[in-house]
Each structure stands twice: as structure tokens, then as C-alpha cells.
Amino acid sequence: MADPNKQKVPTVVRFYRFRNRLKEKTLGLVKGTGGISPEALAAAEIALEQMSEDYPDWVSGLISKMAEQHSRCVDTPENRRDFFEAINLIAHDMKGQGGTFGYPLITDFSESLESFTSIRNDINDRMVELVKAHIDGMRAVIKGRVKGDGGDIGKQLAASLQLAIERYKKG
Numbered sequence: 001m002a003d004p005n006k007q008k009v010p011t012v013v014r015f016y017r018f019r020n021r022l023k024e025k026t027l028g029l030v031k032g033t034g035g036i037s038p039e040a041l042a043a044a045e046i047a048l049e050q051m052s053e054d055y056p057d058w059v060s061g062l063i064s065k066m067a068e069q070h071s072r073c074v075d076t077p078e079n080r081r082d083f084f085e086a087i088n089l090i091a092h093d094m095k096g097q098g099g100t101f102g103y104p105l106i107t108d109f110s111e112s113l114e115s116f117t118s119i120r121n122d123i124n125d126r127m128v129e130l131v132k133a134h135i136d137g138m139r140a141v142i143k144g145r146v147k148g149d150g151g152d153i154g155k156q157l158a159a160s161l162q163l164a165i166e167r168y169k170k171g
Contacts (some may be wrong), residue, residue, distance in 0.1 A: 048100075055101035056142045059094060063138050066090050066113075070135060073128045080123040087131060088117035094138075102147045105154055109137050109161060126168055133164035 069090075076083075079169045091114035097107030113134040119127070137157050140146070146154055 015090065052101040054096070055103065056145060057153065059097070059103075059106065059138075060142055062090050062094055063135060063142065066131075066138075067135050070128065070131050073123070073131065077123075077125075080128065081120045084117045084120050084123060088114055091117060091134075102111075103141060104148065105141045105146060105150055105157060106138055108158065109134050109141070110166070130164055130168045133161055137161045 066087050071101045073080045073083045091110045095107050095110035095114055098104055098108075098110060113131065114129060116127075116134070139158065140157055141150070143156075144153060144155065148154070150157065
């Protein structure tokens with residue numbers, strides 16, 4: 001039991017506030033440094049624009065890799081788990097890039113596919129067909145160079161994928 005005659009020693013608490021030098025440097029607040037120069041910003045915008053022009057060709061290669069993994073799911077059902085994992089990784093890479101390069105539908109389809117292919121147990125034929133629906137939608141976006149929300153075509157592609165998802169859920 002604690003001694004009732006013993007006095008408690010007060011606890012001292014100190015708070016330290018450190019300056020955020022990195023933030024100051026990027027905002028140009030520290031003398032002798034500057035934020036991002038207008039020239040560097042212009043060069044970055046040009047590089048991003050060039051990459052955006054190359055994006056459809058580049059992402060077509062990734063879509064082809066996913067299609068190859070899908071074909072393997074059809075041909076060798078005993079290894080579907082591994083193929084779903086490969087598709088999942090590719091979809092994960094693609095979802096962050098579509099919007100950056102002006103193709104948010106690719107991001108949407110990739111995000112849906114990544115989520116769906118995270119299921120790796122008891123993969124059946126209907127699941128494999130839903131993967132194909134995602135891949136077909138992505139191909140249509142890239143082949144048609146459907147940028148932004150895609151207007152009516154984008155709505156049709158998104159609706160077609162949603163219909164495939166609903167059919168899958170109904171069984």
C-alpha cells in the first residue's frame with residue numbers, strides 16, 4: 001500500500017515547436033532559396049503534356065498484359081488465384097495514373113478491377129468474365145481516346161461495366 005505521508009512530485013511537461021524549414025523553402029520564405037521557378041514549372045507542364053500524349057500507347061501494353069492473365073484464367077482455372085493477383089497489381093498501378101493523364105475512366109475501371117480481384121478464393125467463371133468486362137471497357141476508353149468523363153460515350157461505357165457488375169452479383 002502507498003505511503004499516505006509521501007508527497008507527489010509534480011510532473012513537468014514541455015512542448016517543443018519546431019519550424020518547418022522544408023515548407024518555408026518551398027514557399028520561398030527563406031532568404032536565398034526560392035519556390036519552384038516559373039521556368040521549372042513550365043518545363044514540368046511540357047513534360048506532363050508529352051507523357052499524356054504517350055499514355056494511351058503505354059497503358060495499352062498494360063491492358064494487354066491483363067488480357068493475357070485473363071486468358072490464362074480461362075485456360076488454367078487451377079491457377080486463377082495467381083492470375084487474379086497479377087491482374088490486381090496491374091490494376092493498382094493503372095488506377096493512380098489515369099486521372100493524371102486525363103483518363104479518369106481508366107482510373108475508375110482500374111479501381112473497380114483492383115477491388116474485385118482482391119478476392120482470390122473460390123474464383124469462378126463468372127468472376128473471370130467480370131474481369132474481361134473491365135478489360136474490354138478499358139480497351140474501349142483507350143481505343144476511342146475517351147478523355148475526361150467521356151461525355152455520352154463515357155456514360156455508356158460506365159453503364160455497361162455497371163451492368164456487368166450487377167449481372168455478376170445476381171449470379
